[in-house]
Amino acid sequence: MRKPFARSLSAVLSRGIPRVGLPLVLAIAAPFASATVVTFDDLTDDGFVPANYAGLDWSASSWFQYAGEQAPYTPHSGDRRATLGFDGGSSTSAIGFLTPSTFQGAWFSGFDGVNVAVDLYFGGALVASASLLNLSDSPAFLGSGYAGLVDRLVFRSNDPAFFVMDDLTFAAAVPEPASGALALGGLAVAALVIRRRKSSQHASAAVNATATATA
Secondary structure (H helix, E strand, C coil), X not given: CCCCHHHHHHHHHCCCCCHHHHHHHHHHHCCEXXXXXXXXXXXXXXXXXXXXXXXXECCCCCCEEEECCCCCCCCCXXXXXXXXXXXXXXXXXXEEEEEEEEEEEEEEEECCCCEEEEEEEECCEEEEECCXXXXXXXXXXXXXXXXXXXXXXEEEECXXXXXXXXXXXXXXXXCCHHHHHHHHHHHHHHHHHHXXXXXXXXXXXXXXXXXXXXX
16 A cells, blocks of 8 residues: 655655654645635534534534524624634644645634634644734634644634634645655655765764774
8 A cells, every 4th residue: 555645755854854844844745735615604503513524623622613693703704603612722622634734724703802823733743823813703814824734723712712713724735646756756865865964974973083092
């Protein structure tokens, strides 16, 4: 069975490139599908967001989607939006990606004085944080400002019960075999150069140590 390109690339480069740089390397190496916009409008009944809805993993979250007019919780499009609910918080806000993706952002609305921010993770490491957005009854877009790959989002708010989210937008990485192999080959050469350089430095150090001992 062929291994996913992203996994193979990670294995090759893990010793040559700092882990925090891998999401950006993978994002450069892999093309992306067209953006997916999660509107919730294809869900017909109010309730918790299904576990694998829209190519995302909602199973560890308390996100609840609903329809109907309710100020100041204005949806950006259609009639549905999602809320963490009164018992929600950062610990129940995590949304996972079934495939590493780039996260463009989402639309939020809520009570005046409420704010929201998003932390972006890849491989368990925090790679970026979207700026804090102050809310109102007019939906506002919170962009991620990060072009690398992510596999989990965590939402932070000073009052998690009083905001809603709509039109979450992301693009999954979809490597093409030809371009993937080309990128893998070039980056593998770079990793080999790094290893050889380190080996050369170690050899020089050993020669110097021997010369010093002989003298």
